[in-house]
Amino acid sequence: MAFTFFTLGGRQLWEDVYFYQKWRIQRNCLTKRYRLLDNWDIRRESGSFDKCLKTLKKYIDIFQIPLPKKKAILFLHGLGGNKNQFKKMAAALETAGRAVIAINYPSTRKDFNAHLRQLLLLTTNLEGTEELSFVTYGMGGLLIRALLNSPAISSGRFKIGRIVQIDPPNRGNQLLETVSDFKILSFILGPLTKLGSLRRASKVPPFPEKTEFGIITTQNPLISFLRNILPMSWQRKIYRPGDSFLAGNRGMTEIKTWHPNPLADKKTIRACQNFLQRGSF
Secondary structure (H helix, E strand, C coil): CCCCEECCCCCCCEEEEEEECCEEEEEECCCCCEEEECCCCEEEEEECHHHHHHHHHHHHHHCCCCCCCCEEEEEECCCCCCHHHHHHHHHHHCECCEEEEEECCCCCCCCHHHHHHHHHHHHHCCCCCCEEEEEEECCHHHHHHHHHCCHHHHCCCCEEEEEEEECCCCCCCHHHHHHHHCHHHHHHHCHHHHHHCHHHHCCCCCCCCCCCEEEEEEECHHHHHHHHCCCHHHHCCCCCHHHHCCCCCCCEEEEECCCCCHHHCHHHHHHHHHHHHHCCC
């Protein structure tokens, strides 16, 4: 077993490819090296995937880690984000009958297809899961739309539960369109910015028929005030609630919040709870 030490959880250079009761096997997007993190983000092993998986199984026996719950919620952050944005929400949504799966993906380092392959690998490796719901933020909402249309998922390996998209650029965003045209900004924010452009977002397939999904848009009063004093040409570029609309939704709601992380706002958490439980906000 590798020397153990605390990590930051792999926020931008590591991608989660295996998840078991909050233990994660990650792959470095540059070196392709794997490591095993426990539920405290302490590294327990490193090397090959098989080596990390073998060590995980040893720890499952040592710590008597129980089997995963049959129902789970997968949380997917947006561009430049990380799983810790969902910390309060995940704690609130975790119940006796439902597990929470908050993962990281290198959103500023890899392109859309690479992220989709990671999500396919991760969901394929979920042990014991029979029903999977989703809560996404920002660009994560577009990735989930593509994921649920992939043959590996639509084949019915597990039942798809309800989905909550928070501030998804379902119709694209003019600011991301502008950013993707500048090579320096596109390099810093990564190739995923192109997915949020007006041209690319419209090409992402909608959710499969009969999928139960709802949309939450958040508005910070200060940002709204600053946007309204900008020239109209700039106002059109900044995210607006209308950018999130997607036909077939079971409901849309807007939440005003001063919280710097809208995912940690009690109103946002309550709205997610309501939709996941009863299909309405």
